[in-house]
Each structure stands twice: as C-alpha cells, then as structure tokens.
Amino acid sequence: MARVMNFNAGPAALPLAALERAQKELLDLGGTGMSVIEHSHRGKAYEAVHNEAIALTRELYGVPDSYDVLLLQGGASQQFAVVPMNLLAQGKSADYVLTGAWSQKAYKEAKTVGTVRVAATTEKDKKFGRIPKQSELELDPGAAYVHITTNNTIFGTQWHDIPETQAPLVADMSSDIMWRPTDVTKFGLIYAGAQKNLGPSGLVLVIVKKELVAEGRKDIPAIFQYRTHSENNSLYNTPPTFSVYILRNVLDGVKKAGGLAQVEKVNREKAKLLYDVIDGRSDLYASPVDKDSRSVMNVVFTLQTPELEAEFLAEAQKRGMAGLKGHRSVGGMRASIYNAVPLEWVQALADFMSGFKK
Numbered sequence: 001m002a003r004v005m006n007f008n009a010g011p012a013a014l015p016l017a018a019l020e021r022a023q024k025e026l027l028d029l030g031g032t033g034m035s036v037i038e039h040s041h042r043g044k045a046y047e048a049v050h051n052e053a054i055a056l057t058r059e060l061y062g063v064p065d066s067y068d069v070l071l072l073q074g075g076a077s078q079q080f081a082v083v084p085m086n087l088l089a090q091g092k093s094a095d096y097v098l099t100g101a102w103s104q105k106a107y108k109e110a111k112t113v114g115t116v117r118v119a120a121t122t123e124k125d126k127k128f129g130r131i132p133k134q135s136e137l138e139l140d141p142g143a144a145y146v147h148i149t150t151n152n153t154i155f156g157t158q159w160h161d162i163p164e165t166q167a168p169l170v171a172d173m174s175s176d177i178m179w180r181p182t183d184v185t186k187f188g189l190i191y192a193g194a195q196k197n198l199g200p201s202g203l204v205l206v207i208v209k210k211e212l213v214a215e216g217r218k219d220i221p222a223i224f225q226y227r228t229h230s231e232n233n234s235l236y237n238t239p240p241t242f243s244v245y246i247l248r249n250v251l252d253g254v255k256k257a258g259g260l261a262q263v264e265k266v267n268r269e270k271a272k273l274l275y276d277v278i279d280g281r282s283d284l285y286a287s288p289v290d291k292d293s294r295s296v297m298n299v300v301f302t303l304q305t306p307e308l309e310a311e312f313l314a315e316a317q318k319r320g321m322a323g324l325k326g327h328r329s330v331g332g333m334r335a336s337i338y339n340a341v342p343l344e345w346v347q348a349l350a351d352f353m354s355g356f357k358k
C-alpha cells in the first residue's frame, strides 16, 4: 500500500505508529474481545484509555493539578461560543486579538453572548500577514479574558512570544497545540480541535484553570458548563471514544519518541527546510507573511502566476504529495507540516520545490 505524503491542513496526517496500533487493536482491545468503539464508556477498558489520554496530556504538556484537562465535543467552533458562555460574566467585557479568519469567527460568536472589544487587528495593514507586537495591544485590564489564536491555519502566521496580559489569556491552539513544550500556567484556558496535532476530528481538548471553571456562569445549560465536565472527568455524557483512543495512541508515541522537546526540534527543522527554499528562490516563490510571524505549522507561499501554481500542484501530486493547495479564501500554496508529518516528507517537498523550475 502506498501512503501519500499528506500536507492537509486538518484533518491531517497522523503518526503511522498510532494508526497501526489502532489497526492491530481494532477487533480486540487488550484481550477484551471487543473493539474500543464497541466498549461502554462506563466500562473499565474504555476508562483506562480515557484516563491514560488525560494523564499523557498532563505529563507531556506539564499541566499542573490546578488545571482541568477536558475531552469535549463540538469542535473548536463550539468553543468560540462556550468560552464566552462560561467566562464572560454580565457587566464584563472580553478582549479579542484578530489575526485571521478563525479569530474573527471566535469574536463574532462571542459578540452574540456578551460585550467584546477588539484589542488589536492585523487585517487592514497586512491582510493578516503578521502577528501584532505586544505594544500594539490595547488591552482592557478589567477584561474577563483576552482571546488569541496562537497559530493562524489559513494565513500561516503564529505567535512566537505569548503576550503578557493582566486578564486571563484564552488561546485557540487548534493548529499548534503541543508543537513545542509550553508553559501552560501562562494561560487561563487553552482549547484545540484534535484534528491537526492530536488525532481525529470530533474531539476538542480543553485545558482550563480550575479557578475559572469554579467562577464560570451557572445560568447556562449544564452541557455547556465546563464545571459539568470537570466534575465528571469528561464522562458526563458519551465522549467520542474512538477519537480519545487515537489521542492516547498519538501521545503515547510522542512520549516514546522523546517528548515535546524532540517534537519542537524536528518541527523547527521541517519549517526551516521550506522557508529556506522560499527565500532562496525569490525568482519563483514569495511568502505573504512577515518573517518574524511565520508559522512553523502552516507554510503559506505563492508562485508568480495561477498557471504556475496549477502546474506545481499537478507535479506535486505526481510525486505522491497531497494537500498543498492554499485555503480557498487566500489562494496560493500551503504546506501543513504538523507534528505527525515526518522530516523525510518535508525534505522531499523542499527538493521538489528547489527543482521545480527546471
């Protein structure tokens, strides 16, 4: 079987070992005679997988006891609404930093819940091609929270320095969670759809300070309260058991491969390979993103004409490379090189890019 070099933006490539383990265990999870997706979520076999996924998240990401790790459904998009429903108390306002389409969506959704402010936006001056500096943020010190999107999947930008804020920092990390070791305590709440760095879609990881969970609003439906899921170890209702199982496989693989420091090292190498070609071949490629804002996860670039871009994609496909077309709203190319994309695939792409004109 030939597996393609998958540069999709999400759902995206998963580690081969995690998939092979699933294949091996699919009919019989640990000698139970049943697949993980046939087990009751209240049974011991699933519970062990569930708790291991949470424990591995805590261990690899250094999540302290003062934070909850929640495994939820509804995608990151649901969190756009659930975050303000829980954390935006009446009479308070929340700050949003707009760095792309996803942060705009988060902002719009929050607006339906309560009062929100734009603390900064990079839409007009650089078409979201950069991350604002700390000095550009007009923060309200009394805000309920400050929301950022740490990696902008569509525009290919990423916050490399986490901003200082007085209010709790809430981060959509859907496209760069666990790309490197992170000081979780700098954040009040982190959320991430799993389908890029962590596993399949249908699962959202939320890491939230227990204090914020306790202070959260109680006048919203129980299913949307973080409190409900915190009190029930994310087993209030049926969790997406297969997605949690794959998350467990992925994180177990990360641990065995040396943890997040090793993941960061390889991720930086991969990104450098591509950006070096883009910068070294300015006769052919251009980057719409400021150098200090470039994403290590989504490398966005353009060629000189739509015809060349079409030819580039067709040639890439012939070489077994998929998913390189940019987002429909911005065009150009995008190579998504999440944690599970091996260095060899990125090397193959860099070689192809270097030789393309010839």
Ligand code: PMP
Residues within 6 Å of the ligand: 010, 074, 075, 076, 077, 078, 102, 149, 151, 152, 153, 154, 172, 173, 174, 175, 193
């Ligand atoms: N935030 C970011 C940064 C994303 O990249 C995406 C999806 N690509 C979303 C939110 C939305 O995620 P979901 O489809 O899980 O709702």
